[in-house]
Amino acid sequence: MGDFFLWAHRGASRQAPENTLAAFVLAEEQGADGIELDVHLSRDGVPVVIHDETLERTTDGHGPVSKRSAVELRRLDAGGWFAPAYRGEPIPTLEAVLDWAGDRLRLNIEIKSAAAGRAVLELLRSRPDCRVLVSSFDHRLLARLREMAADLPLGFLSESRLWRGGLRRAITAGAESFNPREDRISPAMLSACQSAGLAVYPWTVDDPKRLLFLARRGVSGLFTNDPSGARRALAGSRVGG
Ligand code: G3P
Numbered sequence: 001m002g003d004f005f006l007w008a009h010r011g012a013s014r015q016a017p018e019n020t021l022a023a024f025v026l027a028e029e030q031g032a033d034g035i036e037l038d039v040h041l042s043r044d045g046v047p048v049v050i051h052d053e054t055l056e057r058t059t060d061g062h063g064p065v066s067k068r069s070a071v072e073l074r075r076l077d078a079g080g081w082f083a084p085a086y087r088g089e090p091i092p093t094l095e096a097v098l099d100w101a102g103d104r105l106r107l108n109i110e111i112k113s114a115a116a117g118r119a120v121l122e123l124l125r126s127r128p129d130c131r132v133l134v135s136s137f138d139h140r141l142l143a144r145l146r147e148m149a150a151d152l153p154l155g156f157l158s159e160s161r162l163w164r165g166g167l168r169r170a171i172t173a174g175a176e177s178f179n180p181r182e183d184r185i186s187p188a189m190l191s192a193c194q195s196a197g198l199a200v201y202p203w204t205v206d207d208p209k210r211l212l213f214l215a216r217r218g219v220s221g222l223f224t225n226d227p228s229g230a231r232r233a234l235a236g237s238r239v240g241g
């Protein structure tokens, strides 16, 4: 269990504004092995790091992300909604986060809009040292990415009770992992993934008891908003060291 993998979900998003560099820096300080982030495409084709399709919840902007240029997005405040100390924290571009992470931290790039797929791939080709796992709920997009990039590590996201279809598509695409909603995990799902040689990374787990339960069940790692709490839980147990 020594290689149990902790993904910081949107960065250390319990203590810093999600999907900002501040949250990513904190996640690294708190001992995350990797960082999950969400990607949309700006109007002018730049992959940007933000969860929602629209700007309202996590920025002082309005309307769809896809209607703003990267320069316009850059001017928005993506931190002030969370706490005054983070006021002025920008929406990062994916390029900036890749450059920040280098080969130190693995990034899980969750593609939220299919339109971003090709641009993400081009960016990754220009950053061969970066360690990534590309994931999406859009399994057709992942299959297309596989056709364009034979070696790209892929993670198939699933939140449906009907997980077997998603798992089949993951196996067909030669995915690295199956990433289920954590309350969908079952012994049948775990054993099907294990038989197929897929890692299992459930999301999103902040409760230490649940984390240890899942770790003992044999998941390969998980997504948490609270990497420091997760590290403490693992350190106080026999799993995950
Ligand atoms: O990738 C795991 C998780 O991030 C999927 O859901 O809505 O938090 O992007 P969401």
Ligand code: MG
Pocket (backbone or CB within 6 Å): 036, 037, 038, 110
């Ligand atoms: Mg996500």
